[in-house]
Amino acid sequence: MNTPLVIKSSMVEQTTVLAPQSDIDMARAPSMRDAIKSALESKPSKLVIDLSLVDYVDSSGIATLVETLKWTREAKVGLALAGLRPRVKTLLDITKLTALFTTRPTVEEACKV
Amino acid sequence: MEREPEISIRIFSDPHLLATVRGAIDGLAKCVGFHDKSRALLTLAIDEALTNVIRHGYGNQTQGMIWLHLWRSADPRGLRIIIEDLGKTTDPSKIKGRELEDVRPGGLGVHIIKETMNESVWEQRPSGGMRLTLAKWLNAEELAASYPAPSNPEQSNS
Numbered sequence: 001m002n003t004p005l006v007i008k009s010s011m012v013e014q015t016t017v018l019a020p021q022s023d024i025d026m027a028r029a030p031s032m033r034d035a036i037k038s039a040l041e042s043k044p045s046k047l048v049i050d051l052s053l054v055d056y057v058d059s060s061g062i063a064t065l066v067e068t069l070k071w072t073r074e075a076k077v078g079l080a081l082a083g084l085r086p087r088v089k090t091l092l093d094i095t096k097l098t099a100l101f102t103t104r105p106t107v108e109e110a111c112k113v
Numbered sequence: 114m115e116r117e118p119e120i121s122i123r124i125f126s127d128p129h130l131l132a133t134v135r136g137a138i139d140g141l142a143k144c145v146g147f148h149d150k151s152r153a154l155l156t157l158a159i160d161e162a163l164t165n166v167i168r169h170g171y172g173n174q175t176q177g178m179i180w181l182h183l184w185r186s187a188d189p190r191g192l193r194i195i196i197e198d199l200g201k202t203t204d205p206s207k208i209k210g211r212e213l214e215d216v217r218p219g220g221l222g223v224h225i226i227k228e229t230m231n232e233s234v235w236e237q238r239p240s241g242g243m244r245l246t247l248a249k250w251l252n253a254e255e256l257a258a259s260y261p262a263p264s265n266p267e268q269s270n271s
Contacts, residue, residue, distance in 0.1 A: 025132065026131060026164045026168075027129045027131065056135070058161060058164060059161055059221040059225060087153040087157075094229065095224065095225065
């Protein structure tokens with residue numbers, strides 16, 4: 001059985017940083033979705049999702065990221081993904097979504113976008 | 114496919130079990146000779162297939178039965194996988210990945226499966242439910258780097 005998804009949340013000035021601590025699959029994507037929706041309720045100027053500890057994302061996780069893109073565009077909140085590992089980047093590539101997201105190697109760089 | 118599979122797993126249609134299954138697939142794929150990126154794609158495709166069964170075949174009910182069988186194949190070298198369930202059946206001709214230009218959540222699983230596997234065939238089981246047959250072969254680099262294939266893997270128990 002897999003463990004629940006722990007998501008660390010922090011603020012860097014007006015940017016909310018969400019950092020899931022493990023893989024995002026069908027079982028864990030709802031927790032990620034809830035955390036993102038909750039973070040957006042506080043109306044940050046930017047949302048950074050730190051994926052540096054995420055080795056695996058399935059299409060449920062990708063769907064959550066696409067929803068996040070839609071929500072942030074509607075709310076006029078900036079969105080950046082940080083620290084993508086190779087497997088996660090591969091998935092974004094094969095689903096042709098890479099170009100839709102702003103990605104940076106580190107949270108620090110993502111916060112500056 | 115007559116010989117016994119290298120691995121057979123029966124799981125409930127519970128998403129919390131998927132991580133365990135991914136581990137088993139990744140381990141066998143490494144033995145066969147798939148490199149990291151191929152293993153990631155193979156694992157992802159099977160995970161997506163199981164997710165589709167849970168979501169569409171069993172309507173997210175967690176007590177449905179899913180059978181997963183994996184065979185090593187010698188020619189071409191790689192893995193063959195069969196996934197069977199007793200869930201709701203679907204007309205195989207209607208199983209299609211959505212257009213990627215249509216950016217929206219969901220509907221990516223079939224696209225991922227078709228994009229990453231060398232073969233993917235959906236069919237209705239005569240006794241009910243669906244059967245998905247998948248295959249992925251080693252690429253040239255993986256073949257060159259791998260150990261020689263067993264002379265007759267159909268009879269190999271290793």
